[in-house]
Amino acid sequence: MLSPRRAVIAMAPYSPPSSGRKGKLRLDFNENTVGSSPKVVEAIQRALSADGLTVYPEYFDTKPALAKFFGVTEDEFILANGTDEAIQVLVNTYVDDGQEVLTMHPSYAMYKFYAEVAGAKVRELSYRESDLSFPLETFLDAIRPETRAILIANPNNPTGTGITLEQVVAIVERASHAAVLIDEAYFEFCGVTALPLIERYPNLFVSRTFSKVFGMAAMRIGCLFSQAENVKYMHKAQSPYSVNQLAAIAARAAVEDPDYIANYVREALAARDDIYRGFERLGVPYYPSQANFVLFRLGERSIEIRDKLRERGVLVRDRSYEIAGCVRVTAGTRAQAARFLEELERLL
Numbered sequence: 001m002l003s004p005r006r007a008v009i010a011m012a013p014y015s016p017p018s019s020g021r022k023g024k025l026r027l028d029f030n031e032n033t034v035g036s037s038p039k040v041v042e043a044i045q046r047a048l049s050a051d052g053l054t055v056y057p058e059y060f061d062t063k064p065a066l067a068k069f070f071g072v073t074e075d076e077f078i079l080a081n082g083t084d085e086a087i088q089v090l091v092n093t094y095v096d097d098g099q100e101v102l103t104m105h106p107s108y109a110m111y112k113f114y115a116e117v118a119g120a121k122v123r124e125l126s127y128r129e130s131d132l133s134f135p136l137e138t139f140l141d142a143i144r145p146e147t148r149a150i151l152i153a154n155p156n157n158p159t160g161t162g163i164t165l166e167q168v169v170a171i172v173e174r175a176s177h178a179a180v181l182i183d184e185a186y187f188e189f190c191g192v193t194a195l196p197l198i199e200r201y202p203n204l205f206v207s208r209t210f211s212k213v214f215g216m217a218a219m220r221i222g223c224l225f226s227q228a229e230n231v232k233y234m235h236k237a238q239s240p241y242s243v244n245q246l247a248a249i250a251a252r253a254a255v256e257d258p259d260y261i262a263n264y265v266r267e268a269l270a271a272r273d274d275i276y277r278g279f280e281r282l283g284v285p286y287y288p289s290q291a292n293f294v295l296f297r298l299g300e301r302s303i304e305i306r307d308k309l310r311e312r313g314v315l316v317r318d319r320s321y322e323i324a325g326c327v328r329v330t331a332g333t334r335a336q337a338a339r340f341l342e343e344l345e346r347l348l
């Protein structure tokens with residue numbers, strides 16, 4: 001029996017409950033709940049051919065379109081196989097075995113995952129217990145000379161809470177010796193972005209994904225932005241073909257249909273308001289969110305109600321293992337929110 005690396009032995013297994021979701025109302029993964037723009041599907045269908053599949057991917061059509069959409073130059077970002085690979089590339093580029101990565105808890109599980117796989121020392125700070133807000137002063141005090149990377153989601157998953165650009169700047173300035181990633185997977189729902197700040201701060205990295213608002217989680221594509229010098233190094237640390245050709249074509253089609261996204265955001269924010277109002281009516285405590293999901297408190301019945309909702313065809317995500325009694329629901333359309341609230345009311 002071969003022995004894996006010590007870092008891998010020490011890791012807790014991570015397996016999100018991602019099977020058996022088909023045909024159900026999927027309010028458990030913060031995905032787009034109505035699907036990608038039809039133009040994306042058409043572009044993939046047009047591009048699909050036996051001959052096309054024989055060729056290693058080329059990104060010369062996609063990169064200029066994405067650069068234009070995001071307002072950067074082509075040498076200021078890498079394409080990545082989702083944010084997940086962006087996190088991995090950043091850690092592999094800047095963090096050596098045994099070095100320190102600073103992140104938050106609870107947050108997106110992949111920060112700790114990739115830092116641990118790389119053999120880094122992970123330090124986690126907690127969101128404030130009272131309102132799950134970001135504890136800026138505590139965080140700034142926790143940045144040490146040995147901190148090599150900082151990984152923060154803005155807004156954060158699963159809390160839904162965000163930080164301001166002033167707070168981002170305070171962190172980036174205090175940690176000028178570290179790579180600071182601001183993961184903006186849910187940017188479109190809050191409108192706060194650190195992307196223009198990459199021009200000013202050579203230690204700032206910003207990620208975006210096509211998995212959420214764009215409705216393309218299955219394609220696995222995202223972007224990681226930073227100054228061109230950093231991007232050069234990240235290219236060195238990344239496989240040249242990690243984003244498949246159809247995903248690259250899909251991303252290009254997606255950014256060419258911005259109205260589709262704007263309409264979806266409007267609908268999801270209205271659905272989120274309906275969910276708030278429903279919780280208030282039902283006396284369910286919740287945390288106001290800056291993203292397309294809401295964390296709410298069911299107390300001791302959280303897992304039971306999650307399971308009963310599933311039996312009724314509605315999927316939500318239990319988070320009680322990290323915030324006692326809490327469950328997270330995705331805001332999709334207003335009709336979906338109404339269905340969720342109706343089923344929840346029945347169970348309470």
Ligand SMILES: Cc1ncc(COP(=O)(O)O)c(C=O)c1O
Nearest residue numbers: 082083084108153157185209211
């Ligand atoms: C904060 C955050 N970042 C990134 C992701 C996933 O991104 P991707 O599908 O691009 O790997 C998620 C998904 O849940 C997330 O919550």
